[in-house]
Amino acid sequence: MSDETVANRKVIVFQLNNEDYAVSVQQVRSIERIQLITRVPQTSDFIKGVINLRGVVTPVIDLRTRFGMEKIDFTPSSRIIIVFWGDMEVGLIADAANDVMDIPESAIEPAPETAGAASADYIEGVAKTDDRLLILLHLKRVLSADEIKELELTGDSGHDRT
Template identity: 55%
Template sequence: MSEEKKVIVFALGSEQYGVEVEAVKTIERMQPMTRVPKCPEFIKGVINLRGVVIPVIDLRSRFGLPETEYTDNTRIIIVSAGDYEVGLIVDSANDVIDLDTDQIDNPPEVVGGIKAKYLRGIARIGDNGLLVLLNLEQVLNKAELLQLSAFHEEE
């Protein structure tokens, strides 16, 4: 039995990605970040969002894609990951769409150089469009989640 899921569509380069609306808290414009020492390179720092300190990850860097300059379209998508919130830097956040679960296939092993473990599925949209759905639990691995949760406890 199929059901509908609302998905926020965002871009990294020419590729379209999606994350389920339930996981998204807010979408913010780029803002200054405080760098955190001894963090992986893809963790760009932390922001203070309405009194909450949130670690921010550059998804391009996390996925091994070439980094680019941030523009007026660059956004930080604040998502729930485990017990806390994380910001994901994306090139642009474009749309919210309804996806039927029948449209979602399991991901192939590698899609555009991104390992399948980061992906929840590939959705067919329109006549020949594809949307890559992220597996948020895998975008950060357990060791990185522990490192970030330890940082949160220091606050």
């Protein structure tokens, strides 16, 4: 009997523009249905606004806009994926989010030069599973340092503002 165990990575799979993306479940707090998003004036286009999530003002990013994809209206499948981003929580709008998968580390390959609409900088790797290709997002690289500061000013950023 072998002591070797296959290392797996558990991910949340979501869709954008008919492509499958994934983020580590350790980075995800919750998956929410689309709710009222309040636009914040003078913010970048990809910052859709803020939501009141259980009493916390949470900034929401439209990943389609951030990745230069065509804008579409929300559907009943649209979701807001609440992720941990440093010391704050941020919502990511996805076309759908309905899968949790275990991906063997051996199935993950380095990011190709171009992998869909997302810049290779944002991509941690690509996983081949069964008949699917999953683009693994590197969340910390989706936004620049200046854009992260803008988000912190938009939401509660995990700090008490009394």
